[in-house]
Amino acid sequence: MLSQFMVLFGFFALVLVSIVWINKAVRMFDRLIGDGQPAWVFVEFTALTLPGVIGVVLPIAAFAAAVYVVNRLSSESELTVMQATGYSPLRLARPVLVFGVIVAVMMSLLAHYLIPGSLSQLRLRQDEVSRNISAKLLSDGEFLHPAPGITFYIREITQTGELRDVFLSDRRDPEAPVTYTSSRAYLVQEGGGTRLVMVSGLAQNIGADQNRLFTTYFDDFSYDISSLVSRDVVNLDEVAFANTLEMLRDPEAVATRTGTTYGTVMSQTHGRITAALLCVIAALVGFCTLLVGAHSRFGVWRQVLLAFGLLVGIKIVESIVVAPVLLNGALWPLLYLPVLLGLVLSGLLLSIASHPGVWRRLMGRGRRSAEVAS
Known part of the structure; x- marks a missing residue:
């Protein structure tokens, strides 16, 4: 299962990165070539934007790979065979967890090192190009x-x-x-x-x-x-370029140096950490949701829609908790609420898949109690 996850993850990541990257590259091509820049400058600029694009699509690719693999195993009855031989849903979730951790490590490298470095280098190159008088004239x-x-x-x-x-x-x-x-x-x-x-x-x-x-x-x-052409020194003192360890050690100093607030620094710091953790959550939510429900010859499209809805809900919560942290940096633990919510949902779905009879009886009692009360 882990090998299938990695293969499908690579495929979906390649497709999504290509779509987003080409969209950005077309706009950048019109601007740079229109300003008289050579083709190699366009190639360099698009390469520097690539880490940020990959960071955006990694959680989506992890979710899509988990859903696709489980859907294929279910449609080919392999999942049913594995469960019949004694593999519990918790045991089946082990390779998904390992897969999510691998993707989280990739995301950590991007969020903590590659993306800040590429953004700072891109800013330097943009400043150099803006100073190029020949290209301007x-x-x-x-x-x-x-x-x-x-x-x-x-x-x-x-x-x-x-x-x-x-x-x-x-x-x-x-x-x-x-x-x-x-x-x-x-x-x-x-x-x-x-x-x-x-x-x-x-x-x-x-x-x-x-x-x-x-x-x-x-x-x-x-x-x-x-x-x-202005000869002002390019400003690289921005939160997006700052080192994560430096922001963890002394966020107040980073806020003063970059001219931002303490809340902005904390949001940026812990946002990089939660970005990696959400890769694990995306894979787990996609996998656990598709384990719920009985086998059907019509497929698991209902579970797929449910998994997509749960992931969208987690992303909505992620966007909601950012605003309070920006206003008050001491509320930074709120940034981990989407991760906690994803873990709770995954545990609940695994529990339903492990004990379907118990949950059916509970739901049946709940319905009967509601009918009696009405």
Whole structure:
């Protein structure tokens, strides 16, 4: 059973990751390629988003694998044979628990190390790309605004890198706006900066005091465009990038350093732990729910719907308990309520599957008591 769980888990994880990842990659492709970035930047960015995508789909893949395996065992009567040979529902749940723990370990590696590291690296690369002046300016046929007060236009970019029919408007100083036009221009790296060298052009200045236009023709003119991009240091002091052990040791210090609240730090810290535990819960709930009920030639679709409903309910509880913790970090134990609820539901379902006669008698007595009372 464990081998079947792992095989089906890998299949569902691959399919779900592909769907979500492709959806993100298409949006990122339009943005990066449209900004003039090379293809390798797109590949790097999509690879850095992959750990976060995997972290989202792992619990769903674990749940789907557990449900699918039990459904197949039930439809092929293998589950009935195993139960007839003396395997109790609790014994059958052992490989599911081991499977859930394996998935939880994978999720822990993602939540505590890979996802924070990939997010911080992605932020660094985004900052580097935003500082890439050539990528900001090398886009022909459209008006660009690389900085406030700057408008830049190129009619055509040749294969040799020559810019033709360039328009540059500098209105950063309202008292002295300048407009440059040239038939040809080149981007040149010089002294760690970037300069726009315009050839055969015209500079137009408007004198605000005299309300007159002054024009200057030039054969070549160099314009420093390095200042068009902000040189602020990228901020990596965010809770999403912080180390889990550091947040557990001194959450107040992390909250002060990142400029957030104590509740946000505790929600992030224990949210990473509960994300791994919920992988175990998803597998157990899916498995235990399908054990309930008698064998039917119509399948176990009712149990599948019930398992899906229980999982949705657990996720709703998970989203509800986050808000109080954000307001008051001392309430962080509430984040483990979905895990506790999942364990209780799994235990209850296993008890029903282990003693179906007892539960039928209890339900029968309950119905008779209700009829007598009515």
